Amino acid sequence: VSSMKCGILPISQEALILGDIAYYNYQGSLDDQEERKELQKALGPTAKILVLRNHGVVALGETIEEAFHYIYNAQYACEIQVNAISCAGGVDNLIVLDPEKYKSRVFAVATAAAVNMAGQYKWKIGELEFESLMRMLDNLVS
Numbered sequence: 001v002s003s004m005k006c007g008i009l010p011i012s013q014e015a016l017i018l019g020d021i022a023y024y025n026y027q028g029s030l031d032d033q034e035e036r037k038e039l040q041k042a043l044g045p046t047a048k049i050l051v052l053r054n055h056g057v058v059a060l061g062e063t064i065e066e067a068f069h070y071i072y073n074a075q076y077a078c079e080i081q082v083n084a085i086s087c088a089g090g091v092d093n094l095i096v097l098d099p100e101k102y103k104s105r106v107f108a109v110a111t112a113a114a115v116n117m118a119g120q121y122k123w124k125i126g127e128l129e130f131e132s133l134m135r136m137l138d139n140l141v142s
Helices: 013-017 033-043 064-088 099-110 127-141
Strands: 021-024 049-052 056-059
Touching: 013 064, 021 033, 033 049, 056 064, 064 127
Parallel strands: 021 049
Antiparallel strands: 049 056
16 A cells, blocks of 8 residues: 555545554655654654555554554555455545545544543553453463
């Protein structure tokens, strides 16, 4: 998807969960100080997902769990998009959701500061999913 001109399309809930997505024409190295500044400008103040053109995706977060939340949903959104394009015969045959209509609502639900799932503990972004997957890994070992 990082090699597609269209970038990550708003065709799934997972894509909308990502919020603002930044794009950067990655040149293979970030050794140059000026290039690092350009990358920071491209990222902007709110994006948690950075697509490095022809390279891949970077996810950011305040915690490891939050970064995991974004990279997991980015990977899934990309998988959905690649499968949808191959099935539809091209981008022009896809139903693209209106981000203005859906993004804020989906993003707000997915990133609610106090997701408690009817319990006493208030989970932060990505903590619930991360904890669940860690328990599954722990159970594989025991």
